[in-house]
Amino acid sequence: MEKIGKRFEGKVAIVTASTQGIGFSIAQRLGLEGASVVVSSRRQNNVDEAVEKLKARGIEVLGVVCHVSNAQQRKNLIDKTVQKYGKIDVVVSNAAVNPSVDAILASKEAVLDKLWEINVKAAILLLQDAAPHLQKGSSVIFISSVTGYQPPSALAMYGVTKTALLGLTKALAAEMAPDTRVNCVAPGFVPTRFADFLTNNDEIRKGIEEKTLLNRLGTTEDMAAATAFLASDDASYITGETIVVAGGTPSRL
């Protein structure tokens, strides 16, 4: 990893929900490529731990507690970033929840609200706070999911919120052009805490692997590599797009 290029030298990147899993790997990848990275999540001890791990890899990092549905904490995340680094070049919106495995028609209103709040609305509100500080040539990446194309039963309404991010990518790409590119990564299944109710079950895991042309689950590093590409100048003529990183799992044409 230390031998990777340095596409983010002099850049400032915020990654939400980044103290473990896919978000942490994205922060680490951007940091190893030279970015000053701002990591955040709900719990101070998780933030502190992530900061220490990234510092140990020689990465310039700031840690801020931010529950993405808390307006004050979102504002504080942006304020602290700008106070320390003066600008924002990359925002990766990665936070999501799946509070229930209920069918959509059996979902409680509070569950529907929470899914919308965290998976979609908080991403928009964070960008409203970040927008005044985004530089010319900046980049926004949403983390959607392959379930956004074909919502499976245990992830049905969650999948629909991930479909919304595909639309949000298109709409904001138009709204934020030409200075800011807006793109999206749709991961397949990755064994993280978020997905362990699926990937820890041998039968379900085998079923997923069998539907995956590359015959394995994804890694957090696979997602970080695609995100770093879209955030970098290597993707400077790409906006409003989604890259599916799912090993060939059925998704779209």
Ligand code: NAP
């Ligand atoms: P994960 O390993 O469980 O990590 C979740 C991270 O989010 C932790 O750092 C957690 O820290 C933080 N977090 C949780 N709720 C938060 C909130 N409300 N506000 C701020 N931070 C919060 O999850 P993951 O699998 O990497 O998932 C990351 C993204 O990838 C999500 O958008 C998910 O939908 C997407 N995705 C995952 C998969 C998969 O198979 N894993 C597949 C497709 C898409 P704290 O506990 O300290 O808050």
